[in-house]
Amino acid sequence: MRVVVPFATEMPKTRLGGVLTDAEREAFARAMLSDVLSALDATDHDPELLATDPVESDVPVTVDDRPLTEAVNAVLASSFETGAHEAVAVVMADLALATPRALQNLFAADGDVVLAPGRGGGTNALLVRHPAFRVDYHGASIRDHRRAAEQVGATVREVDSMRLATDVDEPADLVEVLLHGSGQSREWLREAGFDLDVTDGRVGLARDGTPVETN
Amino acid sequence: MRVVVPFATEMPKTRLGGVLTDAEREAFARAMLSDVLSALDATDHDPELLATDPVESDVPVTVDDRPLTEAVNAVLASSFETGAHEAVAVVMADLALATPRALQNLFAADGDVVLAPGRGGGTNALLVRHPAFRVDYHGASIRDHRRAAEQVGATVREVDSMRLATDVDEPADLVEVLLHGSGQSREWLREAGFDLDVTDGRVGLARDGTPVETN
Structure with a gap:
């Protein structure tokens, strides 16, 4: 299974601008990313970064400066087309409460598409085992992802996790x-x-x- | 196991006052209560209400007009003192997303005290198997309940559930x-x-x- 963590290097976490300076937001975003990578590491999967710019990291980095949806869909397309992977997981970099256990529950769930909803309609983590499924992170993505899975005939499961539902935005x-x-x-x-x-x-x-x- | 659902009959959900009239808030609070009781019913436990006033219900009702903390602690004290119950669960009435599965995970968890945190520091559901543990719902109750359990020598487990973490207040x-x-x-x-x-x-x-x- 390929495990990808998208990470925006420029101006992350704008909605925290009221309580953190630009430099603080960048440092805090890095701390959250580090926690997510550590939790993934403890699940015995090898995470990789999908970053908008070159970034220093202990894990492999793919740079793609397109918006999140396009960049993730390129990963899905290439992973399934080459036949290199039968499953791709996408885990957001701001899941500061993610634990190995919560992530393992996501990875172990049945379903062609497994969704971890985020508070406010987002999709904080997902696991794709169907080659035709594509993401759309704009708007109420959890609802759109349910429909998108249905449209390609993929079975859907949702995992119930407060830790994965809590993306740190505000x-x-x-x-x-x-x-x-x-x-x-x-x-x-x-x-x-x-x-x-x-x-x-x-x-x-x-x-x-x-x-x-x-x- | 005794399963108690506290329910305030007067002026529920004041923070929804900006979007719902008084009568609407009351009706919506009743709808949420109904969902919680249905989910509990499907776990094969028999829930009972702990209401601030007499209220019509299909389940047994205990009336206690004291504040939540005192009323719940009276239930804990009497349940364990009489020896009638070895475990007491307290599930909030505004967990509109609660499913039988999420509740069953709470009931099946190990620990003298099992906590389901609510967003914002609350304790949305808990299971008490230790006779000396008492609740305090004021403030950051999840933190206080961890400490209270420790003080009486009770082991603590927390369940990770978005559905139980989502109390409907705002x-x-x-x-x-x-x-x-x-x-x-x-x-x-x-x-x-x-x-x-x-x-x-x-x-x-x-x-x-x-x-x-x-x-």
Whole structure:
């Protein structure tokens, strides 16, 4: 099985711009990527990066500067056309809570197409065993991927995982990393001064002791 | 195993006030409760309600008008003191995406205390097999419940479920119900005119064709 992690090198995580500087967003995105690669490594699969620009990494890197959907579909097409792979998994680089166990459940699930939905309609990870299936990450991709699988006659399974459903896009997602993370992402946030802010029973985010707006 | 579903009859779901009227919130809360009870029923456990006021239901109802934490702790104390139960599960009434499978995974997990975290630090479902463990739903309860278990020498397991992590509190959560629900809650939303609003690749909420603010 080929396991690909798409990674955008330029201006990652724009919706975290309200709480992190450009340099911080880049460093935090790298920490999340590192956690995802570590978790994949522990599943005994060899992940590779699909990056928008050349990037230093311990794992093989394919550079493709096209938008995510086109780049991933090129990987799917080439993997199945050459017959080199019978399955391709695509795992997002911002799944800071991903564990080997959650990923293994994805890889072990039956189905021509296995989907791990993300909060808000995204598809945070997927496993493709059908050569004709193609992705479309625009919009409510989980819904579109269900339909796309149906259209090519592929069976679909969805895995139920909070850890895979939590892509870290917005300030509120940092709360999840602080509560449930265990790797470099959480460590980076703690070192950057982030902590939970629990006031009047509501759980928010604080930096250096000062509450941070998460909406 | 005793399975208890707490249900607040008055002014439920205040954070949905921006998109639903009082009467709608009450009806939608009832639809979600119905979905949770149906899912529990399919696990071959007999759920009971722990309601703040007398309420009509097909399942047994215990009325306790105290705050959630006190009412649940009274259930835990009486269940273990009488020796009538060796395990008590507490499942929130707003888990509109709960499936029998997700609940069965909770019930089948090892551990003196099994926790299903909710998004934002809550504890959406838990299973208690240790007589000294007590709940505290205020604040970041998942963190507090980990500590509380440790303090009484109880082993802790957490289940990783997007379906159990999604409690429906805010307008953005309605998107999840539309995307992943299959029961009365989704049906109620569709009949009330709600649908996804996919604009510029972002997934939002619309009612009767008009976008609804979800922040």
